[in-house]
Amino acid sequence: MIGLRVARLLLGALLFLALGNSALAVPAESARFETEAQAQRYQRLVRELRCTVCQNQNLIESSAPLAADLRRQVAQMIREGQSDEQIVAYLVVRYGDFVLFRPPLQASTYLLWFGPGLLLVLGLGVLGWKLWQRRARTAPVPLSDDEYACLRRLLDDDAGGGR
């Protein structure tokens, strides 16, 4: 019974979240296009481009007036038949690489792109080094000749002399 109630509650929460998100995603004004392909390109572009006013939102999420202007501009350029590359280039020329949520691979962004991988390799390296050290410490060290002779003597004494 309790399991069922919990499941129902979870389902309700999920539904709420799903509906809540889709409600937020409705753009302030809907752009009209002649073809479905154009509409899809628009939807993708406005999600990949950052609003420079509220810098952690993309163009579709932002309610800033500039974001509305830029959405209008993107829509117009799509209707004029410009390619995605042309539209992105148009914005990068004006606002810099910052408008791209996926920054381009270039000298200034190597650390950004490869940093996580670098950290992973570094971490694995440290881990490997530590493990190797531990094994080296705990591995049995063979007896030296003197120690071996000494041990032999003790054992022999024990066996011969008894008590």
Add this chain to the structure above:
Amino acid sequence: MKLRFLWPLPLFLALVAALGFGLRLEPGSLPSPLIGREMPAFELAELRDTDRRLASADLVGQPVLFNVWASWCVTCLAEHPVLMELKRAGIPIYGLNYKDSRAEALRFLDRHGDPYRAIGFDADGNVGIDWGVYATPETFVLDRHGVVRFKHTGRLTPELVEETVIPLYRRLEAES
């Protein structure tokens, strides 16, 4: 050996230093891709004199300041006395009136003074987009060839003007 428990201390101090450094950065102010490039061309109606036009060609010939402002922009009002000061220092300022209404903009100038030589009236903000405007006020310094040499987003403070803008302007004046 007894001080071994202190080992996190340098780590902590390093973290404090890094965070303190981060606090001083301004990640919100973006570097303008226009720096070192020719200004975006435009031609607009003049704000005060509808018979006249202001075009990018009018800004070429001597170093100038190009200031993006609007009457609805509170920070522009805060910046305004600095612009009047620059005008008194003999530095030519051209304006871009960004997404404003003509009546409101004229009233702003009447009330607070007019530091501009000429003002382009960019009602729909399209010239603003070409200039990469995202937060008024914005100020560009152009050399005599119309190349963008400096941009500041946000209010020009007296310190910034004293330490950066005026020295840069005098240097550009001396350039041929």
